Amino acid sequence: MSGEGDLSPVTVIGLGPMGRAMAASLLRSGHPVTVWNRTARRADDLVAGGATLAPTPAAAVAASELTILSLTDYQSMYDVLGPVAGSSGTSAVPDRAGVPDGSGVLDGRVLVNLSSDTPDASRHAAAWAAGHGATFVTGGVMVPAPAVGGPGAYVFYSGPRAVFDAHEPMLRLIGEPRYLGEDPGLAQLFYQAHLDVFLTALSSLLHATALVTAAGVPAADFLPGALDTLTAIPAMIGDGADLARRLEAGEHPGDLSTARMMGTTADHIVWTSEKAGIDTRLPKAVRAHYDKAIAAGRGTENWTVLYEMLEAGD
Numbered sequence: 001m002s003g004e005g006d007l008s009p010v011t012v013i014g015l016g017p018m019g020r021a022m023a024a025s026l027l028r029s030g031h032p033v034t035v036w037n038r039t040a041r042r043a044d045d046l047v048a049g050g051a052t053l054a055p056t057p058a059a060a061v062a063a064s065e066l067t068i069l070s071l072t073d074y075q076s077m078y079d080v081l082g083p084v085a086g087s088s089g090t091s092a093v094p095d096r097a098g099v100p101d102g103s104g105v106l107d108g109r110v111l112v113n114l115s116s117d118t119p120d121a122s123r124h125a126a127a128w129a130a131g132h133g134a135t136f137v138t139g140g141v142m143v144p145a146p147a148v149g150g151p152g153a154y155v156f157y158s159g160p161r162a163v164f165d166a167h168e169p170m171l172r173l174i175g176e177p178r179y180l181g182e183d184p185g186l187a188q189l190f191y192q193a194h195l196d197v198f199l200t201a202l203s204s205l206l207h208a209t210a211l212v213t214a215a216g217v218p219a220a221d222f223l224p225g226a227l228d229t230l231t232a233i234p235a236m237i238g239d240g241a242d243l244a245r246r247l248e249a250g251e252h253p254g255d256l257s258t259a260r261m262m263g264t265t266a267d268h269i270v271w272t273s274e275k276a277g278i279d280t281r282l283p284k285a286v287r288a289h290y291d292k293a294i295a296a297g298r299g300t301e302n303w304t305v306l307y308e309m310l311e312a313g314d
């Protein structure tokens with residue numbers, strides 16, 4: 001367990017940009033850090049900085065009570081730890097048959113998986129780890145690698161509260177930990193929901209840039225103002241708590257920015273994109289949300305009524 005001032009050993013498996021940044025931050029804070037990566041040379045800088053390169057995943061897990069995983073996805077974890085765990089475990093679907101509970105190197109260990117995948121993959125992995133005597137904490141890192149360990153970095157976690165609390169001081173070195181609850185799927189759910197906002201915003205920014213450059217306007221004339229629009233959104237729509245209250249109460253009074261008005265604007269964006277000869281799939285998807293509200297007879301309500309349209313499947 002790690003506590004205030006406690007410099008427990010820690011293992012990091014997976015040395016892509018994220019894993020390297022995490023290991024470097026832990027090293028800087030004085031923790032003994034053991035690392036393992038499929039491509040060993042990616043550990044060179046960390047080893048030069050004082051990390052120990054384990055020869056095998058088993059040796060890496062054995063070196064510390066806590067192992068942080070930073071791999072492409074959860075299947076990579078089964079690829080790396082399945083053979084170590086002594087099970088058939090190379091499948092993303094946990095196969096507990098024949099698992100020699102407690103006999104593998106994972107027994108008594110804490111796995112903190114900061115790789116991305118689905119909430120269900122996290123739940124399956126928690127059961128898989130438990131089947132091998134390990135405790136599993138799920139995480140989702142909300143900043144890119146250069147920001148890891150710095151101000152503004154934060155990480156969603158879910159899983160057993162007591163285990164999270166015991167290791168929270170060490171996890172804080174990666175970014176501010178935001179614990180969501182015991183359900184192992186919660187951290188990935190929040191990670192994905194935030195990236196839903198992020199990825200869609202990035203696509204809209206690039207689509208809009210393509211729209212203006214197709215008209216011969218330099219991107220530099222457009223992008224600074226477009227970024228101002230992004231940052232002005234909170235002031236336009238109210239803080240998250242107030243918006244959540246209105247969505248939950250089903251309050252869409254139709255006094256401002258109705259679905260019909262916004263849908264007409266969405267039409268204009270599609271038509272202008274078509275005329276410009278650029279990709280129209282994103283504005284058509286947005287327009288489809290407004291069309292759905294208008295077809296449901298709710299065009300005179302505020303744009304927030306789209307929430308009720310989106311709650312229902314296609």
Ligand SMILES: NC(=O)c1ccc[n+]([C@@H]2O[C@H](COP(=O)([O-])OP(=O)(O)OC[C@H]3O[C@@H](n4cnc5c(N)ncnc54)[C@H](OP(=O)(O)O)[C@@H]3O)[C@@H](O)[C@H]2O)c1
Binds near residue numbers: 037116141
């Ligand atoms: N980069 C970001 O900005 C960012 C931000 C937030 C969250 N994340 C998440 O953090 C995780 C790591 O990100 P990253 O950018 O460091 O990813 P990455 O560049 O894809 O690195 C992935 C790591 O996984 C290893 N790996 C992949 N498949 C494997 C397999 N089958 N067996 C063994 N090792 C395998 C790679 O090993 P090799 O070196 O041998 O290829 C590498 O160490 C991802 O889940 C990502 O979605 C990333």
